[in-house]
Amino acid sequence: MDDRSTAPVPPPGCPAHGSGARVPLHGPEFAADPQSYYDYLRHYGPTAPVEIAPGVEATLVTDYATALHLLQDSTSFRKDSRRWRDLNEGRIPADSPVTPLLAYRNNCMFTDGADHLRLRQAVTDSLAKVDSRFLTRTTEQIADYLIAQFGSRGSADLLSDYAKQLPLFVFSKLFGCPADVGDRVLFGITGMFDGINAEKATGVLFQAVGELVALKRARPGDDITSWLMQHEARLTDDEMVHQLALLLGAGAEPLRNLLGNTLHRLLTQDRYAHGGGLIEEAVDDTLWENPPIANYAPHYPVADMEFAGEKVRAGDLMLVSFAAANTGPALQAARQVGSNRAHLAWSAGPHACPSKEMARHITVIAAEHLLNKVPDVELAVPEDILTWRPGPFNRALTTLPARFTPVQAPLNAESGNRGSAPVPVQAAEQPRKAERMGLWSQFLNWMAK
Template sequence: MTSEPTPVPPPGCPAHGSGQRVPMYTPEFAADPHSYYAYMRHHGPTAPVELAPGVEATLVTDYAAALDLLQNPGDFRKDARRWRDLNEGRISPDSPVLPLLAHRPNCMFSDGAEHLRLRQAVTESFARVSSHQLSESVDRVARYLISQFRARGSADLLNDYAKQLPLFVFNELFGCPAEIGDRVMFGISGIFDGINAEKANEVLAQAVSELVALKRTRPGDDVTSWLMQHPARLNDVEMSHQLVLLLGAGAEPLRNLIANTLHLLLTNDRYAQNGLVEEALDATLWHNPPMSNYAPHYPARDMEFAGQKLAAGDLVLVSLQAANATSAGSNRAHLAWSAGPHACPSKEPARLITLAAIEHLFNELPDVELAVPEESLTWRPGPFNRALAQLPARFTPAAPPREARPQPSRTSQRPTPDAPAKGRGGLWSSFLTWLRT
């Protein structure tokens, strides 16, 4: 009986021995992550990786080991102030991965009683959004966005639709007035797209602070006001950081989930021809989850985990995508929503938004198809996301419905280095103008 040959590192991977870390930020990794995961798994349930130049971590690639970690808050903590490499100055302050790993006073980066307090406030406030309200919001936004490009007969379904829709929906749910909403959209897009990220972060922080101040004096029927009124009694700093977390989670992961599911529907006839949108969504969550590698944790003490020695304060991430590939579980047993006490609190709203957005698009544009060969599509480099760069599509041009009457918009443009100034219209204010006409 012969043993399986040791897999060689994928093309572009400098890891030519067990002591080398596998880089997860290269275009080669983005193009074919499954080859990298197969190489990593040959060496065990965990692998040494590099998230960005100089940022080292241990990546869990096995389903059972991932569940062990995610469901063990006693041994693995979320508070990033435990991160030893950061505390000892080995992480550059301008590292591109720091904004998604550094500590923030929100429910994602907290443990124990503090996590429970913040998590309950977030979960119970967002639970007040009804499915009917959410569906109506998606319908309004979808009609608006499609009205901007349907007469052209072509669109980039990522940047013109999947990227924009969650931001519009969440701005509406969180009660953002026009000029604050424009800057929230600029900030969120800039942070995740890497376009003038430092400026974008400043704009977002200021806009969210203004939203908190506004709702303190003029509460409304929206998630921001409900979060503020929750018995957890969040202060202004806590409010701002929960809002940034929720708005961010409603932007990048959701846009990738919508786009990745559309990608499957446009490239696999079995799903598209039979109208199996929900099945395509589940397949995407298994094989191309929007956050493919994340769930940062830190060992509370020196330990051995899955055959690997870990020191207190080591950065340990879970490859949700790689772990899924090692499971033979039921259709909803994937780890795309994570697991344990920090599992995604809004998976049902996320499913509803994604399904409604896709079904609306196919109802409006029934002959939509991919406009380029599938193999020409590219995936954005980065250690955390499974994210397309573009999704060009074509369809039969049609005039917008009479009731749409779209106003001039910049929805197909990327954010510019200058944030929308007060009183100057942007994407969100264009949508609000369209609603009122």
């Protein structure tokens, strides 16, 4: 009898049939039901052969213990993507959609050893200076502003109108972005992650961050940018630009997804209906079961070796499936009696997320504030017609339509005036138009009224 006859059948739409076939982690089928794919991938063992974009192969770690091993072994595995053999040997399509999030940049995510320690310490020390009361107040003010734009309508897309914008606004405040710089930072990050005019959006972001660095060199303030610049690590301007672009971009996108996925859980599962501490529970359950970054943490073996019973070659692209590791049968059983925060949603080891407490705090405050302002909010469409953004890395809905009893615009926190309703900027618009409309400028004007 052929032992392979007992292997699970690939999910609908998955072309992974036969020995050696790679399972695609891209396309609408994977986005619609990733857990079916993870269940199938587990039959390979702790690691599985996958394709994360057309022509881009990787080894995906799906087992929790194996993932921890990889994430904590900085001797055998490195983060510097200049080691990526397939890229160096010309096998990655030049226009691959995954390259921008895997290509080397001079920041603490893609460095190893002493360089990583120096950059990472500067980042963690600077983030640690953010006062939690200031963070709460800032998040509430921005939530008020965003609710002012849709509250009187009685309906909203809680992704584009709230979850997508709130992290960008909070970070613009924390990093001390003036109006003109903040407008372009918002435009650049939105375009990069939405994949609309991404090359131009990336250029806008880096130019704006470069101007922010120059501004803070001349006039430092009480903000993360200035603290990072003043750190004893003595970051160069180039290092400053790359750390800031990482923190603004890689911070905003997962936070957007975490807030959106948490709101989705709160609106679709009755067990969270009565607020209070259940919002924090909903955030933790989302991190376990529907983490905002599902598959990432790229690593590269330094030499040919055997890992988890399989042979891997130096420079192979290896990724960790946080979503699969978190939902494995053994870990789910342990979760019932152990810590509710032992998940891998924030990664682990020396490259674990440096801002996890900040991100969790912002998510809880933003969700609580929304439910306090529009307590009868509910999903405006049947849950089964909601769609998820395709791609191997992020786990995020495309829209989250909601309805509620219309509310009067929240009072401006500074003056008691009620805000006007500017039109949101779409990432597809030209940078000049984004600057004219100025989302960040509009918020600052609203605060000043």
